[in-house]
Amino acid sequence: MTALTLTLRPGMQGRVDMSGILPEKLAGLSAAEIVRLNVAVDGLGAALGELFELTAGDAEQLTIRTELPVLDKLGAGMCSGCLRVEGPAGHYAGLAMRGGELALGGDAGDYAASGMLGGLLHIAGNAGDYLGAARSGDRNGMAGGVVAVSGSVGERAGDRMRRGLILIRGNVGDYCASRLLAGTIAVAGSCGAQPGFGLRRGSLILARAPHAMPTTFNTAGIADLTYLGLLRRQARDILPDVLPETSRVQRYMGDLAFGGKGEILVAT
Amino acid sequence: MIINGVLIDDTYAEAFGMKATRIIITADSLTWAKHAANAAFGFATSVIACGCEAAIEQELTPEQTPDGRPGVAGLLFAVSTKELVKQLERRVGQCVLTCPSTAVFAGCTGEEQLPLGKNLRYFGDGWQMSKVIAGRRFWRIPVMDGEFLAEESSGLLRSVGGGNFLVLARSRGQALTACEAAAAAIAGLPGVIAPFPGGVVRSGSKVGSKYKALPASTNDAFCPTLRGVANSELSSEVEAVLEIVLDGVTQADVAAGMKAGMQAVLAIGAAGGIVRLSAGNYGGKLGQYHFHLREILA
Numbered sequence: 429m430t431a432l433t434l435t436l437r438p439g440m441q442g443r444v445d446m447s448g449i450l451p452e453k454l455a456g457l458s459a460a461e462i463v464r465l466n467v468a469v470d471g472l473g474a475a476l477g478e479l480f481e482l483t484a485g486d487a488e489q490l491t492i493r494t495e496l497p498v499l500d501k502l503g504a505g506m507c508s509g510c511l512r513v514e515g516p517a518g519h520y521a522g523l524a525m526r527g528g529e530l531a532l533g534g535d536a537g538d539y540a541a542s543g544m545l546g547g548l549l550h551i552a553g554n555a556g557d558y559l560g561a562a563r564s565g566d567r568n569g570m571a572g573g574v575v576a577v578s579g580s581v582g583e584r585a586g587d588r589m590r591r592g593l594i595l596i597r598g599n600v601g602d603y604c605a606s607r608l609l610a611g612t613i614a615v616a617g618s619c620g621a622q623p624g625f626g627l628r629r630g631s632l633i634l635a636r637a638p639h640a641m642p643t644t645f646n647t648a649g650i651a652d653l654t655y656l657g658l659l660r661r662q663a664r665d666i667l668p669d670v671l672p673e674t675s676r677v678q679r680y681m682g683d684l685a686f687g688g689k690g691e692i693l694v695a696t
Numbered sequence: 697m698i699i700n701g702v703l704i705d706d707t708y709a710e711a712f713g714m715k716a717t718r719i720i721i722t723a724d725s726l727t728w729a730k731h732a733a734n735a736a737f738g739f740a741t742s743v744i745a746c747g748c749e750a751a752i753e754q755e756l757t758p759e760q761t762p763d764g765r766p767g768v769a770g771l772l773f774a775v776s777t778k779e780l781v782k783q784l785e786r787r788v789g790q791c792v793l794t795c796p797s798t799a800v801f802a803g804c805t806g807e808e809q810l811p812l813g814k815n816l817r818y819f820g821d822g823w824q825m826s827k828v829i830a831g832r833r834f835w836r837i838p839v840m841d842g843e844f845l846a847e848e849s850s851g852l853l854r855s856v857g858g859g860n861f862l863v864l865a866r867s868r869g870q871a872l873t874a875c876e877a878a879a880a881a882i883a884g885l886p887g888v889i890a891p892f893p894g895g896v897v898r899s900g901s902k903v904g905s906k907y908k909a910l911p912a913s914t915n916d917a918f919c920p921t922l923r924g925v926a927n928s929e930l931s932s933e934v935e936a937v938l939e940i941v942l943d944g945v946t947q948a949d950v951a952a953g954m955k956a957g958m959q960a961v962l963a964i965g966a967a968g969g970i971v972r973l974s975a976g977n978y979g980g981k982l983g984q985y986h987f988h989l990r991e992i993l994a
Contacts, residue, residue, distance in 0.1 A: 591828060612827070629825065654722075654799045654845040655827050655836055657763035662830045689825070 430490035431512070432462075434480040441468035443518060444479060447501045451509025451528065454487035462487075462498055497537060503530035519556070522549040525573065535579070539563060544592065545572040548666065556578035557601070560594050560613075561587035568596070568609065576667035583620065586613045589630070593659075595667040605632040608690060612659065616670045625681040627690035635657075635672060637694045645682030647693060652676050653681065655695070672696075697990045701966025702973060704989050710977035711985040714743075714773045714943065715780045717810050717850045718803030719752065719790055721779040722767030726755060729767045732795035736787040737770055739893045743903075744912055748774040749857060749943050750803055751889035754838050762801045763845070769803050771858045771889050773943045781810050784850070789816050793837070799845035800831075803854060804945075806851025813837070813846025821856035856985050859942040859950035862918060862974040863899065863961055868936035870969030872896070875938045877964060878957035882942065887949035889944055897939040903978055915976070930951055955992045962993075 434456060444466040454462055463477025476482075480492075488509040492499065497516035504523040512531045513521075519537035527547040532540075535553035538683050541560040559581050560570035569591040580598030587603070589611045599617035607626040614633040622642055624632050633656075641647075656675040663671050672695035680692040697704040704845040723729035733752050738739070739751035750772040761767040772787075774780035792800050793816060802812060813835040818826040820837040826848075827834045833848040863878070865871035879895030882888060889914045902936070905913035923930055931938070940957050944950035965968055975989055 593829075610826070631827075652842050653836075654763050654765075654843060655829070655834060657765065658829045658834070658845075659827075661762070661764065689823070690824075 429489075430483075431490045431491040432485040432487045433493065435483070436478070436480055436492075436494040436496065436499070436515075437478075437505045438495070440479065440498060443498050444469050445501055446492075446499050446518075447504045447523075449476065449490075449492075450503065450506045451488045451490045451511055452507055454490060455509070457487070458485075459484050461685045497535065500537070503549070504530075506530060512608070512634075517555070520582070521551075521639060522547075522575075525549065526570055526670060527573075541570050541573070541575045541594075542566075543568075545577070546568040547573045549573065549575045550666075551575070551579065555581045555585075557582035557584055558587060559585040560589050560592070561585070562589075565577065570611065574662075574666055580617060586611070588611070593662070595663055595670045597667060597670055600656040605630070605692075608632070608676040614659075614663070615669050624680075624683055624690060624692050626686050627688050627692075631691050633677070633693045633695075635670075636694050637678075641680055641692070642682065644684045644686075645680040646684060646688075647690075648679040648681050650676055651679040651693075652670065652696060653679075656693075697749075697765070699965075699993065702962055704993060705972060705974040706782060708977055708989065709858070709860045709954065709975040709987040710983035711856050711858035711860075711987060712775075712983045713985075714775060714855050715756055715777045716735040716771055716853040716855035716857075716943070716945065717780065717784060717806075718769055718771050718853065719784070719788070719850055720756065720761055720767055720769050720801040720803045720912070721814065722756075722761045722765040722801070723795070724765060724949045726766040726768075726799040727955070728749060728795060728797050729765075730755075732734040732792045732798045733768045733770050735791035735795065737772070737891075739876070740772070740783075740787075740801045741897075743773070743775050743779075743857070745900060747779055748772050748787075749789070749889075749891040750783075751895075752890045753889055754884075754886060758872070763799055763801075764846075765968075770857070771887075771943065771945070773855060773891075777808065777841060777852060780865040781796045784810055784812065785983055788812065788846070789819075790898075791845070793819065793839070793844050796841050801847045802850035804851040804853055804856050806853055809849035810852055812848060812850045814848045816846055833865045853874050855943065855945050855947055856947050856950045858945040858983060859944065859954050859985075859987055860976050861954055861958055861989060862968065862972075862976065863940070864918075864930065864934045864937050864972040864974060865922050865936055865938075866933055866971060871936040871938045874961045874964045874968060874970055875940060877960040878940050881939070881956040887946065888942055888944040888953035890940055890953070890957075892941055897941055900937070900976060913988040916972075931971070939976065950985070951992055952988055954987055954989075958989070958993060 430438035438693035494515040500518035553659035562569035
């Protein structure tokens, strides 16, 4: 059975809050019921059918097509099923996602995977700032699940991240893994300034050494870490070639200003 | 029933429900994984005085292990969950944690979880780190050769212990040769172990003793030197009896182990000095599982 498809009508003005447009919510609803569902456009209510053209199909394999990056909170709170987005996503994609798979075919805006608790978020393009980070007022950022980014990511990726795995094949901006509480971020490309600023626990794994290691990190020398073998196996099926091929890495302990129990690992 | 000149007694092995778990030990090389496993499972022949029965179940290739290194899978059996928890922690803590380059993982899932690295992590003195990978929690404990990686817990298996058969032969050498073949056949099977040295027992026991302090004593009915004074089960041509004891994850695993072992003995047959196959039981009153030799070989 083909996927239920929502195609954004041309000429869309304003930002759309896509909270609640989820595979598990649409499953069991008729096409007429789906088009009557309410979404917010710039804070004002609108019927889904006014914004999207619907093609009937399997709601558990929901597809959303868009030419514009105006759809925010795609997959927010999603628990099961598969949501594919063809085109650029807005901000807060995968917000507080709990399960299932959210596949973004293009770029993602800021705060993707913020508050994520489970499931898989795959971003085929680039992601903006604050990937997996805590929103203002939240204690923690991402606290579970896996995020795989084929492209590059902006600043503050993983800020106050609590648990989970972020795989980035491209480059990351400044302050990657800032204030990280736990969890793992792996980057295959280059890394901006001040990686691991305020890192408490958790791991930032870099394929290339940053231009300058923060002064609040001390080298622990070369380490052969068995757990990297497990991590590599997990990542292989999601986004291969991000983790170092070897488990022998240069280990830096820090942030010493915040307890020093976190680590930045650099491939040897 | 006579197969290849060997009489199969119309009897059965009596086995018991046990609590078990499977763990996987990996290391930089198979040699070091086996060093750890042999130490952890070394003094684990019988629950009578070892606390548990344990042995290597099978060797694993790097493709079969969680961390992509060579390793072994081992099974541990105990009479209670409490005792299994104690033995698992003690043996992994003293024999695997201490062994260079090793890591330990759960080899099974279960409704109940047994602590594996959960308490051993405190050896890290605050420097231990947790990693949740693919939904499973691991502990990274700093040690002098790097890190000891231990999965937080392993699953509890409700299993079967005490499957057995007796090999009656014309000489000790012939009995031993046949039992070596049986142990080799069993070693290739998943889900079953023969926990005694080399997989073979010479001191089969009966329940009770003339001495009040002892829960078990020598099986005089199968001791050739007591023929003529004890109520012997042995005919005149039998000079030695050896036993194979098996513990399995399931009843079917024990039956498969007994079948493979007995078939290996029967392949040697009367020409190799084998006289009879029998089994140990307690009259059917103690164990909930009965493995009838003739049914298994039919």
